[in-house]
Structure formats: C-alpha cells, structure tokens
Amino acid sequence: MLASLALLLTACSEDQPGGGRPRVLATTSVIAGFAKAIAADDATVVTLVPAGVDIHAYDPPVSAAREIARAGVLLVNGCNLEQNLLDAILLNRGDGSLLAAVSATADELQRESVEGVARATCDPHRWLDAARAMQYALAIGAALAAADPAHSAGYAERTRALVQELAALDAELRQTLDAVPAERRRIVVFHDAFAYFAASYGFELSASVLPSGSGQDPSAGAVADVVELVRRSAVPAVFHEPQFPSRVLELVAEETGARMLVLYSIPIPGQVDSYAEMMRANARALVDGLAP
Ligand SMILES: [Zn+2]
CATH class of the missing domain: 3.40.50.1980 (Nitrogenase molybdenum iron protein domain)
Incomplete structure (x- = not known):
C-alpha cells in the first residue's frame, strides 16, 4: 500500500514538474491573470508573452518551446491574436495537453474546432469588454476543470467569484462613463x-x-x-x-x-x-x- 502510493506520487511529480499540480500556459497577461484567480493553489500558471509586450508582433524565443511542451493546459485568446505564437504552440504542445481558445463564444465552438477558432479571422480584442471577459473566465474555468477533475469544485467556485467580480466591474465602468x-x-x-x-x-x-x-x-x-x-x-x-x-x-x-x-x-x-x-x-x- 505504502509502496504503491509512493510509486503514484513519483509518477505524478515526474509527469508534472510543478509538484503534481497542472501547469497552465497562457499567452497573454490578461488571460494569465484570470487563470491565476481561478487556479489559486491548485495549478501553476505561466505567461508566454512578457507583461507589457504587445502580442501582435511577438516572436517567441527558443525557450518558449520548452514552456509550451511542459504545459498540460494551453490558453490562447483566439481570433488569430497569437499569429506566429499559435504555430509554435501547435508544433510544440505535449501529447494529451488541452488547448482552449478562451475568447470564443459557444456558437463559434459549435461551428469550428478549437484550432479553427484560434486561427479565425476576427477582431481578437474581446477582453476589452468586461461582459465578454466573463466568457473568458468561464472558458478558463472549464479548461482547468477538464484537465484536473479532482479539483473541479474549487475551479468552479473561483470561476463564479471571478465572473461576479467582472460583472461588478462592468457595472462600475458604465457608471463612471x-x-x-x-x-x-x-x-x-x-x-x-x-x-x-x-x-x-x-x-x-x-x-x-x-x-x-x-x-x-x-x-x-x-x-x-x-x-x-x-x-x-x-x-x-x-x-x-x-x-x-x-x-x-x-x-x-x-x-x-x-x-x-x-x-x-x-x-x-x-x-x-x-x-x-x-x-x-x-x-x-x-x-x-x-x-x-
Ligand atoms: Zn491589439
């Protein structure tokens, strides 16, 4: 019993260098911010594009391939915001990793594959509408729960909290404006x-x-x-x-x-x-x- 538990733990930490926690890679700092709020201590979130750097013209460094390969969950915006970065992600992602295009609406995901939505020609700047940012939160929460079902209750709870925060922010912005x-x-x-x-x-x-x-x-x-x-x-x-x-x-x-x-x-x-x-x-x- 003890021996098999030890074996299980070893297998886990070998698969996931973050001490058994899922490793989540987000392309932008906005997506990473939402993912961190939802992940709390249950997953490790890293950002691919450095904070303050515009993603449109971003060329990933060689080291990005390793980060991409290590990630169990890959969160991209979609609408081709990622451009070259998306090629790097699709090329280097690990077997069994989960890819989510978090700006996509349910309608879009019914019509097209995740990769299709990630590359689709549409205006990618959906996060600048706080009401649409709620969609991001829901998509990120669903991706984390799918990749790590053991902690799905926590992800769901923190997703709800983030959606509420974004709804309150949306109302506050309208009042200011x-x-x-x-x-x-x-x-x-x-x-x-x-x-x-x-x-x-x-x-x-x-x-x-x-x-x-x-x-x-x-x-x-x-x-x-x-x-x-x-x-x-x-x-x-x-x-x-x-x-x-x-x-x-x-x-x-x-x-x-x-x-x-x-x-x-x-x-x-x-x-x-x-x-x-x-x-x-x-x-x-x-x-x-x-x-x-
Ligand atoms: Zn832009």
Missing part, C-alpha cells in the same frame, strides 16, 4: 483594439490610425485623414496605447489642439498591473478627455 454625454462619445485611437469596448459601452470608434496587427507605419494620407476628422468632429482628445510609438497621434494632437491621453489595451507593469486597474484607468481617461 455616464459622465460622458452621448454626443461626445467619439474615440480616436491609434490601433483598432477598441471596437468591442465601443460597441458595449456606447461609444463610436471614429478612427484607428493603424490597422490591427499590420505592424506597418500609417501612411501620411492616413494621418491627414485623422487630422481632418478630429477637426471636423471637434474631438477634444485622442488616445494612444503605451506599447505603441505615439508619434503619429502626437502629430495629430499638435495639429488639431486635441489632448493626447492613454487608453490601455493590455496591462502595463507599474502603470496598470491588473485587468481591473486597466479598465478603470480607461474609463477615467475617457471621462477626463471627453466629458465637458
């Missing part, structure tokens, strides 16, 4: 991360200077168009994201007299460390820039 009157709810941003946010919180996305994930500099013509739009619609502020160089929006702000403020699409360490801090900072910036 009430200070911006309808006719001023126009946002000009640098990269087009805010379509889901705008649709959910009642803003009109007037312009994005940089097409999503293109990695290209905007053309002079595109910049002139934004200047014209900001002038015509008398937008009082334009918004840039810290992980992207903001020279273009600086030019727009200089030419039009609009203020340049920050909207975050990912947490930036030392500025906004968590998802909730990021969303609150965004709501405050919008009120600061757009409210009368």
Whole structure:
C-alpha cells in the first residue's frame, strides 16, 4: 500500500514538474491573470508573452518551446491574436495537453474546432469588454476543470467569484462613463483594439490610425485623414496605447489642439498591473478627455 502510493506520487511529480499540480500556459497577461484567480493553489500558471509586450508582433524565443511542451493546459485568446505564437504552440504542445481558445463564444465552438477558432479571422480584442471577459473566465474555468477533475469544485467556485467580480466591474465602468454625454462619445485611437469596448459601452470608434496587427507605419494620407476628422468632429482628445510609438497621434494632437491621453489595451507593469486597474484607468481617461 505504502509502496504503491509512493510509486503514484513519483509518477505524478515526474509527469508534472510543478509538484503534481497542472501547469497552465497562457499567452497573454490578461488571460494569465484570470487563470491565476481561478487556479489559486491548485495549478501553476505561466505567461508566454512578457507583461507589457504587445502580442501582435511577438516572436517567441527558443525557450518558449520548452514552456509550451511542459504545459498540460494551453490558453490562447483566439481570433488569430497569437499569429506566429499559435504555430509554435501547435508544433510544440505535449501529447494529451488541452488547448482552449478562451475568447470564443459557444456558437463559434459549435461551428469550428478549437484550432479553427484560434486561427479565425476576427477582431481578437474581446477582453476589452468586461461582459465578454466573463466568457473568458468561464472558458478558463472549464479548461482547468477538464484537465484536473479532482479539483473541479474549487475551479468552479473561483470561476463564479471571478465572473461576479467582472460583472461588478462592468457595472462600475458604465457608471463612471455616464459622465460622458452621448454626443461626445467619439474615440480616436491609434490601433483598432477598441471596437468591442465601443460597441458595449456606447461609444463610436471614429478612427484607428493603424490597422490591427499590420505592424506597418500609417501612411501620411492616413494621418491627414485623422487630422481632418478630429477637426471636423471637434474631438477634444485622442488616445494612444503605451506599447505603441505615439508619434503619429502626437502629430495629430499638435495639429488639431486635441489632448493626447492613454487608453490601455493590455496591462502595463507599474502603470496598470491588473485587468481591473486597466479598465478603470480607461474609463477615467475617457471621462477626463471627453466629458465637458
Ligand atoms: Zn491589439
């Protein structure tokens, strides 16, 4: 009896270097933050893309292959946010590992495979709508429970708590944003991360200077168009994201007299460390820039 127990423990720790706990790999810090809240002490969560680094242009280092191979659960956003990283994940993932595309809706997962959803052409920035972030929490909770059924009750309980937190955050954001009157709810941003946010919180996305994930500099013509739009619609502020160089929006702000403020699409360490801090900072910036 003792001998077989010892054997079992050895087998476990050999399979899973985290002391028998499942190892969960998340591509982004937002997904990792949710996964950590749900995992608590039952699983080890690691993040593939360093905090504050934009995933669109991220090329994984050689060491990523080992992290991917070690993981029992692989959490990706989907809608092709991962691009090159997804190739690396599919190539290096371990046998029997579980892959989840956590931004996907139940409908999408009925129509397509997880890999299909992970690579699908759609706007990936769904986490910027707190109501859709609840979907992330549910998907992450389900993946952890499927990979580690012995702790499924704990995962389910902490998933419920996270969904409640996100619902409360969503309500709080709406209340903060009430200070911006309808006719001023126009946002000009640098990269087009805010379509889901705008649709959910009642803003009109007037312009994005940089097409999503293109990695290209905007053309002079595109910049002139934004200047014209900001002038015509008398937008009082334009918004840039810290992980992207903001020279273009600086030019727009200089030419039009609009203020340049920050909207975050990912947490930036030392500025906004968590998802909730990021969303609150965004709501405050919008009120600061757009409210009368
Ligand atoms: Zn983006």
